[in-house]
Amino acid sequence: MPVLRVYQREAGRAVLASVRGRLGRTISVEIARQGGKNELSAQIELLLLTLSAGRDVDAVKCAPTYRPQLLVSMRRLWARIGQAGLANVAAMRGQTVSIGRARVVFLSAEAAANVVGHTAGLLLEVDEAQDVDIDKFDREFRPMAATGNTTTVFYGTAWDDSTLLERAKQAHLEAERRDGVRRHFEYDWQAVAAHVPAYARFVEGERERLGATHPLFLTQYCLKPIAGGGRLLSASQRAQLCGEHERRSMPVAGEAYVAGLDLAGGEGEESHDGRAGGRDATVLTIGRLVYPASDALVAEPRVEIVEHVAWSGEPHEQLLPRLVDLLRNVWRAARVAVDATGLGETAAALLAQALGETRVDRVKFTAESKSQLGFGLLAVINGGRLKAYRGDGSPEHREFHRQAELARVAYRANRTMNFFVDAADGHDDYLVSAALLVRASLGRQRRAAIGRVRE
Numbered sequence: 001m002p003v004l005r006v007y008q009r010e011a012g013r014a015v016l017a018s019v020r021g022r023l024g025r026t027i028s029v030e031i032a033r034q035g036g037k038n039e040l041s042a043q044i045e046l047l048l049l050t051l052s053a054g055r056d057v058d059a060v061k062c063a064p065t066y067r068p069q070l071l072v073s074m075r076r077l078w079a080r081i082g083q084a085g086l087a088n089v090a091a092m093r094g095q096t097v098s099i100g101r102a103r104v105v106f107l108s109a110e111a112a113a114n115v116v117g118h119t120a121g122l123l124l125e126v127d128e129a130q131d132v133d134i135d136k137f138d139r140e141f142r143p144m145a146a147t148g149n150t151t152t153v154f155y156g157t158a159w160d161d162s163t164l165l166e167r168a169k170q171a172h173l174e175a176e177r178r179d180g181v182r183r184h185f186e187y188d189w190q191a192v193a194a195h196v197p198a199y200a201r202f203v204e205g206e207r208e209r210l211g212a213t214h215p216l217f218l219t220q221y222c223l224k225p226i227a228g229g230g231r232l233l234s235a236s237q238r239a240q241l242c243g244e245h246e247r248r249s250m251p252v253a254g255e256a257y258v259a260g261l262d263l264a265g266g267e268g269e270e271s272h273d274g275r276a277g278g279r280d281a282t283v284l285t286i287g288r289l290v291y292p293a294s295d296a297l298v299a300e301p302r303v304e305i306v307e308h309v310a311w312s313g314e315p316h317e318q319l320l321p322r323l324v325d326l327l328r329n330v331w332r333a334a335r336v337a338v339d340a341t342g343l344g345e346t347a348a349a350l351l352a353q354a355l356g357e358t359r360v361d362r363v364k365f366t367a368e369s370k371s372q373l374g375f376g377l378l379a380v381i382n383g384g385r386l387k388a389y390r391g392d393g394s395p396e397h398r399e400f401h402r403q404a405e406l407a408r409v410a411y412r413a414n415r416t417m418n419f420f421v422d423a424a425d426g427h428d429d430y431l432v433s434a435a436l437l438v439r440a441s442l443g444r445q446r447r448a449a450i451g452r453v454r455e
Helices: 006-020 037-051 066-083 134-145 164-179 189-193 197-210 215-220 235-240 316-330 344-355 367-382 395-406 429-441
Strands: 026-031 057-063 090-093 096-099 102-108 123-126 152-156 184-187 229-231 256-262 281-290 302-312 335-339 360-363 386-388 408-412 416-420
Touching (some): 006 026, 006 037, 006 184, 026 164, 037 066, 037 102, 037 123, 057 066, 066 090, 134 164, 152 164, 164 184, 197 215, 235 395, 302 395, 302 429, 316 344, 335 344, 344 360, 367 386, 367 429, 386 395, 395 429
Parallel strands (some): 026 152, 026 184, 057 123, 256 335, 302 386, 335 360
Antiparallel strands (some): 090 096, 229 408, 256 281
């Protein structure tokens, strides 16, 4: 059985002291991603089940989803029971794991989950508490601890200042200031790395790949909550976008190119952020791939924007032949990521038919896919891996940088985000096209030479 590290034992002792002393405390435990919070939880559950095996008593563990989160927790607990040599007196049935008469009941905190009626007489645990709906917890889970004044533990990592975990953390810190009893336990990536050198190397690589100010790095590894919204890019991040290379209207032999294509919506069609659409443009962004040295910490290429082509008011069916020619015959794009939402779905399908399915990534915009594009865009900007051509006085150059300056971000529950330009300020078509360009660049391998595609 894995031996708990010093910081895990510290938090674990506080939980067990509250349970054994019937103190009914609430405790929050933030440990950097992959730092061992689930192992700590499983070993606490194992010990409490063993000590309570002669009693009819339940612990309850909830998580944002049953599959995969709670299933993973159940399997981990069952594995630890086997390693402790207790499988002959234990059972795993349905949503429960038991030793003797004591059980842990695993319940989903999804909105539609029916959990009312359970009682947590031994322990109440909330896994990934930053993703659990506050109203759901307060209404249906918190009362489970009432009868036995049961200890409640919130596990997770930071997100923003509106989550269940952050609420618990702030309440615990305030209580600590009053009575000196520690209720919040926080161990960032450096605390974990002090015990696991391989973990340090991994996280340092993530910092290089994402950038030290990337929301996912700040929340998952540094455990710093982010503000709920504001500007997408700071002045320094916008400065990082400014390259020194020239704009090009033709490719250079031997270089590799990818493209991002944001297709204009129709009159009245919703934009990517759910606002009523208008006359935005179809924007094609061409990027040159510049590959790093073979021993570079980050293997992804740098993307240099070398061209913008934009059309306003032209129907997709009229643009399609020109798009095919530009992508296939002029730029010979190795891959293009294209907006396949709404009216764009048909155009994207026809583009894939003309260029080949393997060269066209059709992206339907959902809250999740838009969030992935936004985080991907931030990662390459932070890492200095996205550069736009130097100023040439063109309207395309001005509009791209204008949208980068005006773009806003809203961080939402479940660690997702939305980025957009406010309707009063215009559109986000150049910015979305750049985000699609970044997506098209991912996973592109170095090639010795780029030749024309044979028909």
